[in-house]
Amino acid sequence: MRAAVMTRRATLLIDRLPQVRGSYTAEAPMKDLTWFRVGGPAEVLFRPADLDDLMLFMAYRPMDAPVTFIGAGANLLVRDGGIPGIVIRLGKGFNHIEDDARGLRVGAGCSNVSVALRARDRGLKGYEFLRGVPGTIGGALRMNAGAYGQEMKDIVLAARWVRGDGLLQWSSVEELGYGYRHCSLPEDRIFVEAMLRAEPGDREAIRRRMDEISAERTTTQPVKTSTGGSTFANPPAHKAWELIDRAGCRGLVIGDAQVSEQHCNFLINRGAATAADLETLGETVRERVKAATGIELRWEIRRIGVAGGARS
Numbered sequence: 001m002r003a004a005v006m007t008r009r010a011t012l013l014i015d016r017l018p019q020v021r022g023s024y025t026a027e028a029p030m031k032d033l034t035w036f037r038v039g040g041p042a043e044v045l046f047r048p049a050d051l052d053d054l055m056l057f058m059a060y061r062p063m064d065a066p067v068t069f070i071g072a073g074a075n076l077l078v079r080d081g082g083i084p085g086i087v088i089r090l091g092k093g094f095n096h097i098e099d100d101a102r103g104l105r106v107g108a109g110c111s112n113v114s115v116a117l118r119a120r121d122r123g124l125k126g127y128e129f130l131r132g133v134p135g136t137i138g139g140a141l142r143m144n145a146g147a148y149g150q151e152m153k154d155i156v157l158a159a160r161w162v163r164g165d166g167l168l169q170w171s172s173v174e175e176l177g178y179g180y181r182h183c184s185l186p187e188d189r190i191f192v193e194a195m196l197r198a199e200p201g202d203r204e205a206i207r208r209r210m211d212e213i214s215a216e217r218t219t220t221q222p223v224k225t226s227t228g229g230s231t232f233a234n235p236p237a238h239k240a241w242e243l244i245d246r247a248g249c250r251g252l253v254i255g256d257a258q259v260s261e262q263h264c265n266f267l268i269n270r271g272a273a274t275a276a277d278l279e280t281l282g283e284t285v286r287e288r289v290k291a292a293t294g295i296e297l298r299w300e301i302r303r304i305g306v307a308g309g310a311r312s
Contacts, residue, residue, distance in 0.1 A: 039078025059166030125201025
């Protein structure tokens with residue numbers, strides 16, 4: 001009965017949305033779109049055909065319906081009650097990678113790995129870290145993603161985004177207000193493209209470094225399990241995994257969620273975990289680290305949606 005009511009509500013919401021060339025899906029299962037493989041459905045999932053389609057949607061959407069943007073679902077935990085309103089996920093219409101005299105012009109839907117490999121083939125250095133960052137450029141722009149001593153602000157010249165009213169705008173890297181795993185651009189702005197800087201380098205050295213990063217990630221992180229990437233941001237002068245280990249949380253289990261034995265800043269779904277299991281486990285880790293070290297860990301994984309069956 002509840003499922004039928006939810007589907008009916010999603011259908012009514014679709015009836016209020018503007019006509020687009022992309023697709024709308026009612027009650028789209030988010031567990032199929034996130035690396036954790038958990039979470040309730042999106043009331044409506046919108047996949048825009050291209051930039052014009054996205055701009056049209058944003059300009060004419062009903063303003064009382066919330067809009068949530070997601071990337072590849074790598075650093076994302078969707079709660080079990082699902083996501084009210086419209087979830088936007090960029091696809092093929094945002095996957096371009098173009099050579100430019102200044103570097104690379106890339107769509108927000110491009111995978112970070114594909115951009116790294118294009119830079120390698122062009123002999124552009126500074127992109128090596130992207131070989132070890134899961135997800136898409138849009139997500140990387142939003143959180144100033146980083147690894148192996150580099151982060152997005154080191155290679156971004158400017159980013160293009162769509163406002164909540166459908167207007168399009170560029171911002172320089174300075175205007176994006178980047179900090180550690182932080183971007184100052186308001187959450188209702190949707191990244192669609194970035195201009196990334198060019199710095200010529202030695203192709204063979206770039207290739208070797210990317211191969212090293214790929215190999216290190218495979219041997220030190222639980223990449224073959226259902227995980228969401230690094231769970232907590234590193235506090236100043238500390239590494240999150242060391243604090244978690246010191247608090248005795250390596251291997252800790254709640255429900256079917258576990259702190260990875262391989263790298264304890266990763267939570268994993270052992271197969272039947274719920275989003276509640278994973279979030280409770282993460283909060284338990286935070287509490288134990290605070291008690292053991294006095295340091296409060298900050299979630300790096302983005303948590304969205306409503307708990308349990310509470311969506312209304």
